[in-house]
Amino acid sequence: MEYKVAYKMPESLSKKQFSYCPGCHHGIVHRLIAEVIDELGIREKTIIIAPVGCSVFAYEFFELDGTVAAHGRALAVATGMKRARPDLVVFTYQGDGDLAAIGTAETIHAANRGERVTTIFINNAIYGMTGGQMAPTTLLGMKTTTSPYGRAAEREGYPIHVCEVLKELRGVAYLARTKVNSPKDVITTKKHIKKAFLAQLKDLGFGLVEVLSTCPTNWGMDPLRAGKWIDEHMVKEYPLGVFVDKVGEEK
Amino acid sequence: MKKIMMKGTEAIGEAAIIAGCRNFFGYPITPQNELTEYMARRLPEVGGCFLQAESEVAAVNMIYGAASVGKRAMTSTSSPGFSLMQEGISYIACAQLPAVFVNVVRGGPGLGDIQPSQGDYFQATKGGGHGDYRLIVLAPSTVQEAVTLTELAFELADKYRNPALILADGLLGQMMEPVEIEEKQVSYDNSSWALTGAKDRPPRKVTSFNIDPYGLEKMNLQLQEKYRKMEQEEPRWEEFQTEDAEILLAAYGTVGRICKSVVKIAREAGLKVGLFRPITLYPYPYSPLEELAKRVSMILTVEMSSGQMLEDVKLAALRLTRIEFYGRMAGVVPTPGEIFEHLMQLVRRR
Numbered sequence: 296m297e298y299k300v301a302y303k304m305p306e307s308l309s310k311k312q313f314s315y316c317p318g319c320h321h322g323i324v325h326r327l328i329a330e331v332i333d334e335l336g337i338r339e340k341t342i343i344i345a346p347v348g349c350s351v352f353a354y355e356f357f358e359l360d361g362t363v364a365a366h367g368r369a370l371a372v373a374t375g376m377k378r379a380r381p382d383l384v385v386f387t388y389q390g391d392g393d394l395a396a397i398g399t400a401e402t403i404h405a406a407n408r409g410e411r412v413t414t415i416f417i418n419n420a421i422y423g424m425t426g427g428q429m430a431p432t433t434l435l436g437m438k439t440t441t442s443p444y445g446r447a448a449e450r451e452g453y454p455i456h457v458c459e460v461l462k463e464l465r466g467v468a469y470l471a472r473t474k475v476n477s478p479k480d481v482i483t484t485k486k487h488i489k490k491a492f493l494a495q496l497k498d499l500g501f502g503l504v505e506v507l508s509t510c511p512t513n514w515g516m517d518p519l520r521a522g523k524w525i526d527e528h529m530v531k532e533y534p535l536g537v538f539v540d541k542v543g544e545e546k
Numbered sequence: 547m548k549k550i551m552m553k554g555t556e557a558i559g560e561a562a563i564i565a566g567c568r569n570f571f572g573y574p575i576t577p578q579n580e581l582t583e584y585m586a587r588r589l590p591e592v593g594g595c596f597l598q599a600e601s602e603v604a605a606v607n608m609i610y611g612a613a614s615v616g617k618r619a620m621t622s623t624s625s626p627g628f629s630l631m632q633e634g635i636s637y638i639a640c641a642q643l644p645a646v647f648v649n650v651v652r653g654g655p656g657l658g659d660i661q662p663s664q665g666d667y668f669q670a671t672k673g674g675g676h677g678d679y680r681l682i683v684l685a686p687s688t689v690q691e692a693v694t695l696t697e698l699a700f701e702l703a704d705k706y707r708n709p710a711l712i713l714a715d716g717l718l719g720q721m722m723e724p725v726e727i728e729e730k731q732v733s734y735d736n737s738s739w740a741l742t743g744a745k746d747r748p749p750r751k752v753t754s755f756n757i758d759p760y761g762l763e764k765m766n767l768q769l770q771e772k773y774r775k776m777e778q779e780e781p782r783w784e785e786f787q788t789e790d791a792e793i794l795l796a797a798y799g800t801v802g803r804i805c806k807s808v809v810k811i812a813r814e815a816g817l818k819v820g821l822f823r824p825i826t827l828y829p830y831p832y833s834p835l836e837e838l839a840k841r842v843s844m845i846l847t848v849e850m851s852s853g854q855m856l857e858d859v860k861l862a863a864l865r866l867t868r869i870e871f872y873g874r875m876a877g878v879v880p881t882p883g884e885i886f887e888h889l890m891q892l893v894r895r896r
């Protein structure tokens with residue numbers, strides 16, 4: 296009797312065990328990226344650039360060639376790689392502190408140049424690895440170790456809306472904000488990720504997917520409550536949707 | 547091979563292209579703009595990539611990217627810009643990536659000015675960024691030598707998988723001289739380590755990261771082993787009229803060139819003066835300087851700084867001979883006449 300494989304580990308994921316906390320969404324997003332790379336058949340020419348932060352080990356979790364960029368510089372590294380070897384597929388995996396604070400200049404200019412690279416942007420409104428400090432995307436009123444009285448607009452400014460800023464830049468070919476706290480959202484997110492890679496493969500421009508994610512440990516919540524908190528608070532500040540789509544209908 | 551008139555900065559650019567460099571990422575800053583502009587013009591002609599980065603911080607990380615996929619890459623900047631690149635250079639050194647940097651040094655500290663200086667010697671030779679690493683540092687004193695050393699920089703960077711730096715100054719960068727640039731076929735092969743996609747082999751990782759201190763120490767020991775090898779094999783220097791010298795001038799780069807004139811003036815005045823001119827500032831040619839120190843009554847170190855290379859001269863020659871220093875800072879270039887005058891004062895004070 297023959298069995299049909301219904302579900303297996305993506306070839307683009309390494310066998311290494313994830314180092315993430317229970318309830319953290321990095322693992323789900325990693326798997327989705329790996330599935331997309333498998334489906335597009337690009338594993339053997341794809342390079343991952345991991346950031347500084349909890350996902351600093353991301354380069355180990357994928358069965359891909361990879362590197363770790365300095366904090367905030369992933370898109371500059373990606374630019375250098377892609378310009379030197381346009382035949383490679385290059386993607387960065389970055390958190391909110393990395394992409395939207397220390398790396399703001401690199402993010403905006405890579406997007407504006409329309410670099411043919413893909414970015415997966417994890418927005419969990421906090422610095423995870425360093426122990427729960429305020430991020431540029433921390434919500435107003437949200438308490439972190441460096442905003443212990445709650446983020447106040449007059450003191451710390453407003454949560455930065457990366458997609459809304461980037462959508463004005465003409466080099467961007469695909470831009471979407473999504474979440475992965477329900478099976479339906481996981482399926483949607485995978486479609487977004489695929490299109491962000493297609494923007495690169497079809498030579499259209501820069502592609503970025505922002506994923507609203509949990510940090511149960513630093514939010515001080517159990518995984519289920521953290522998942523709900525995304526719907527109750529994060530989505531209200533950061534509306535989901537597709538902001539730019541020059542890729543068109545998926546084949 | 548015919549001689550052509552070229553500016554120092556442009557000659558460095560052409561030499562890089564001859565050396566097979568097809569990727570240049572840079573940010574405008576005076577006094578090195580002619581090099582960036584030359585590459586912007588020339589690289590597309592040879593099928594290369596020129597990109598003006600949004601900052602020196604981005605430029606150095608673009609170099610990291612291009613180098614990690616195995617391609618020869620270069621950037622050029624001047625002092626404040628080179629400061630901004632230090633973080634990235636530390637990453638490149640630890641990740642063992644070959645890359646070539648040009649620092650056309652200007653007066654500092656701070657915003658300083660845009661005149662020639664040698665005030666970045668410490669930064670170039672003693673680290674600059676964080677952690678235990680070294681750059682290969684080459685200091686040309688003529689436009690022709692800038693060409694030779696640029697080609698050498700790419701060779702050494704690949705040989706040791708280490709960043710190499712051309713330490714120039716505004717004078718050398720702006721000066722026009724006749725140069726010979728030989729066309730040659732350059733081939734290099736970084737396929738054994740470069741990130742090229744995990745096809746028919748296990749995935750490769752190029753990083754400057756190891757969370758395990760014993761693992762990171764091992765990476766550090768590899769670096770140190772490499773540096774010891776460089777120190778054995780790569781020191782380069784020029785000796786000018788040292789055979790019978792009783793007094794030695796020690797100077798590099800533009801000042802090395804100026805000091806050649808001082809040697810001539812001194813010899814005409816009947817003083818047996820010679821010049822020791824380090825070409826590699828790291829690895830520093832300590833041994834030949836030590837040998838010379840045993841034979842001379844005085845070493846006068848001359849720099850366009852407050853006395854930075856002076857510390858390396860002391861490491862080589864302390865207690866072997868009298869060590870003196872003359873320097874101008876902030877973009878002031880000393881004339882042969884004033885150096886000679888200072889030398890005469892020192893001789894009289896003996």
